[in-house]
Amino acid sequence: MNADKFIQIQNVEQTFKTAKGLFPALRDIQLNIAKGEFVALIGHSGCGKSTLLNLIAGLTTPTHGVLLCANREIAGPGPDRAVVFQNHSLLPWLTCFDNVYLGIERVFGKTESKAQLRARTDAALAMVSLSHAAQKRPGEISGGMKQRVGIARALAMEPKVLLMDEPFGALDALTRAKLQDELLEIVAKTQATVVMVTHDVDEAVLLSDKIVMMTNGPAATIGEVLHVDLPRPRSRVELADNAQYQQYRKAVIDFLYTRQGHVEKAA
C-alpha cells in the first residue's frame, strides 16, 4: 500500500435530488490523502465541504466515482473512520462517560474485558481533560466541553481516520484556540490521519499539512491545494509574526475572497 494514497478520492461527483430537481453538489473531486496527514477542507458555506466529508465517512455514497480508504472501497460508515460532528451529537440521555464508552464498547468489546474498556474510557476523557465531568450529562456541561467529549469519543475508538466537520465552529474564540492546541497535541501523539472541514483561515493554516480549497457551489470542486510546510510542533504565538505563515494565510484569503468572492451570487 502506498502511504501517500491512504485515502483516495477518484472522479467523485455528488448530485442530490431535491424538490426543485437535481442539485449538483460536487463534481470532479480528485484527492489523495497520505497516512498521518492533516488535511483541512475550506470554502464558503454551501460549497460541499461537509458533503465531501460525509462521503469519506461513508454516510452518503457518491453519484459517480470511487472513494478508497487503505485500498478498500468506502461502502458505508465504520468505526475506522470516526466522525466529530459539527454539533457534537452526544446522546443527551447518556453521561459523558457512557457516550465515550458506547464507541469503545463497539470497537474493543469483543476482545477486551469490561475493566479494560472502562480504563480506555477514563483515558480518553483524561486526554481531553474532562475526567471530572465523566458522570455529567451533556446538558450539564458547556459547549466546549461537549465538543471535547465528541473528540474523545472519536479518538477513543483509535480510528485510522479522524473526520471533523467544523468541530470548533460553534465555540467562542478563546475556547476554540484552546481546543485547537489540544487537538495539535493529541494528533501529534496518536499520528492520526485527520480531515477537517473548516471556514476559519487561521485554523486551517495552524493545523494542516494540506489545505484543500473548494470553489463555490453548486457543482463545487477543488479549486486549489496548498501545502503548508511549517515545522511542528506549531505555536500560535510564534506563528503570529512568522512571514511564511502570513503568506499561507494570504494565499487562502486571496482564494476565498478574491477568486471565489462572489458567494452571494452563487447562493
Place this chain on the structure above:
Amino acid sequence: MVSAVFHSPRSGHASSARGASSNRPAAATAAPSRPAGRDWRPLWMAVLPPLIGLGLLVGLWALVSSLTQGSIPTPYETGLQAIDVFSDPFYRKGPNDQGVGWNVLMSLERVAMGFGLAALVGIPAGFVIGRFDFLSRMFNPLISLLRPVSPLAWLPIGLLVFKGANPAAIWTIFICSIWPMVINTAVGVQRVPQDYMNVARVLNLSEWKIATTILFPAVLPYMLTGVRLAVGTAWLVIVAAEMLTGGVGIGFWVWDEWNNLNVKNIIIAIFVIGGVGLVLEYALIRVATAFSYEDVKS
C-alpha cells in the same frame, strides 16, 4: 400530530427550567422595594389568582342557582351534600347503589384496562410505523379514516362482539386511546435527529443497540405525550361510555343521579371527574418531565 396542551405560566414554572429563568426578573424587581424581611409577592401570586378564579366559579354558580330558583342547587347545599357523600365513599347497598369511591375506582379500572391494552398494541405499532416507510404509507390512510370517529360509535360493535357491557366499555377506551399513542410514537421515531442516527451508523451499532440506546430514549418524550393525550381522552370517554353501558362507574353514577333528579350529586360528580382528570394529567406531566432531556443543538 402535535399535542395541544394548555399550560398556565405557573405550571411552566414548576415543570421546566426555562420557565424558572423567565420568572426571575419579576422576583428581582420586587426585591429592591423590600430589602429587609421576606418577599411575599411570589407566594401571593401563586395563591391569590387561583383562589380568585375559584371564587369566580362559585359566584357564577350561586348566581345561576338563584336565577333558576334552586333547580340548580346552591354551592352551600352541594357542599353539605359533598361532606355527606365523601364521609362514606365505600359503602355497598346493592348493585346500583354504591359509594362514590367504588364508582371512581371502577371507572379507573376500566380506563386502566383499555388504556393498558392500547399502550401494549399502540406503542409497538407506532415504532414500526415510524421506522418503516412502507408500513407508514400502509397504515396512515387507515389511521386518518378511523381516528376522527367518536369512540362511542364503536360501543355497539363492542357490545356485539364481546356480549357484555364491561368489555364493551373497555373496548371503547382502547379504541379512543390507541390513536394518540400510535401517532405520537410514530412521529417521535420519524423525528429522531439524523445526527443521532449518524452516530449510530459511524459507530456501527447493532439494530438492538440502536433501539435501546438511541431510538427508545429519543422517542420517549413523544411517547409520553401520546400517553398523556390518551389518558385524557380515555377519562373523557369513560364517563359517556358508562352512561350508556350502566354498571358501577362514575359515568353511570351521573346518569343514575339524573334519573333520581339528585342534581347535587351530579355537580359533585363533575368535580370528582375534574379532580381525577387533573391528578392523572399532573402525574403524567411529572413523568414526562423526568424523561425529557436538553436538546443537543442548544
